[in-house]
Structures are given as structure tokens and as C-alpha cells.
Amino acid sequence: xxxxxxxxxxxxxxxxxxxxxxxxxxxxxxxxxxxxxxxxxxxxxxxxxxxxxxxxxxxxxxxxxxxxxxxxxxxxxxxxxxxxxxxxxxxxxxxxxxxxxxxxxxxxxxxxxxxxxxxxxxxxxxxxxxxxxxxxxxxx
Numbered sequence: 001x002x003x004x005x006x007x008x009x010x011x012x013x014x015x016x017x018x019x020x021x022x023x024x025x026x027x028x029x030x031x032x033x034x035x036x037x038x039x040x041x042x043x044x045x046x047x048x049x050x051x052x053x054x055x056x057x058x059x060x061x062x063x064x065x066x067x068x069x070x071x072x073x074x075x076x077x078x079x080x081x082x083x084x085x086x087x088x089x090x091x092x093x094x095x096x097x098x099x100x101x102x103x104x105x106x107x108x109x110x111x112x113x114x115x116x117x118x119x120x121x122x123x124x125x126x127x128x129x130x131x132x133x134x135x136x137x138x139x140x
Contacts, residue, residue, distance in 0.1 A: 031056045085122075089115055 028034040032052065033041070042049040092115045100108035 031059070089119060 026034075032038065038049050038052065041052065092111065096108040096112040096115070099105075099111065
């Protein structure tokens with residue numbers, strides 16, 4: 001409420017004017033228009049509201065389908081990565097054993113140690129990366 005004092009006139013005492021100003025704001029967010037706007041569409045074009053709702057439902061189903069495909073693809077990539085890593089490490093240790101049996105113990109030791117260091121560092125890196133991603137998901 002705002003009060004404004006007017007200059008006194010010669011014939012009157014101090015007069016006071018009071019103005020009341022009211023403001024209203026309505027925010028709406030979502031895939032569908034505000035219900036009032038949706039009803040206006042329906043008034044202008046009968047059946048429009050139903051078509052708009054069907055369009056939103058179809059878009060939502062499409063988005064959920066894409067998200068499901070992404071999750072499946074990510075799981076497949078992860079599984080294949082573990083399988084291929086296992087095969088590579090297994091072949092590497094087999095090569096290290098073969099070279100050790102054939103008298104190349106130093107090379108076999110370096111190869112075996114290198115494989116172990118690679119495995120451990122990859123595991124630690126992956127664990128730290130997952131922790132960072134989980135932290136970002138909680139913050140975001």
C-alpha cells in the first residue's frame with residue numbers, strides 16, 4: 001500500500017490519497033500448455049485438447065523408449081569392455097608364462113608386472129570416475 005501526501009490547498013487541511021495496487025503472477029511449466037490455454041484451444045478448435053494430450057503422451061513414450069535403448073547400449077558396452085579386458089589380460093599372462101618357461105624370465109616379469117599395474121590403475125581410475133559421476137548426479 002502506498003500513501004501519497006498532497007499539497008494542502010488554501011481552503012483545506014492536508015488531504016491524503018491512498019492507492020492500493022495489486023499484482024498477480026502465475027507461472028506454469030511442463031510439456032503441456034496451461035489448463036486455461038488448453039481450454040481456449042478446445043474452444044477455438046474442438047478436439048484440439050485431446051490431440052495435444054495425445055501428442056504429449058506419444059512424445060513421452062518416444063523419449064522413454066530412447067532412454068531405455070541408451071541404458072541397454074551402455075550396459076552392453078560395459079559388459080563387452082570387461083570381457084575383452086579379461087581376454088587381453090589372460091592372453092598377456094599366458095604370454096608371460098610362455099616366455100618365462102622359455103628362459104626369458106626378466107621379460108616375463110616385466111610383462112606380468114605391467115599387466116598388473118595396468119589392471120590396478122584401470123580399476124582405481126574407474127572407481128574414482130564412478131564416484132565423481134555419482135557426486136555430480138547428487139548435486140545436479
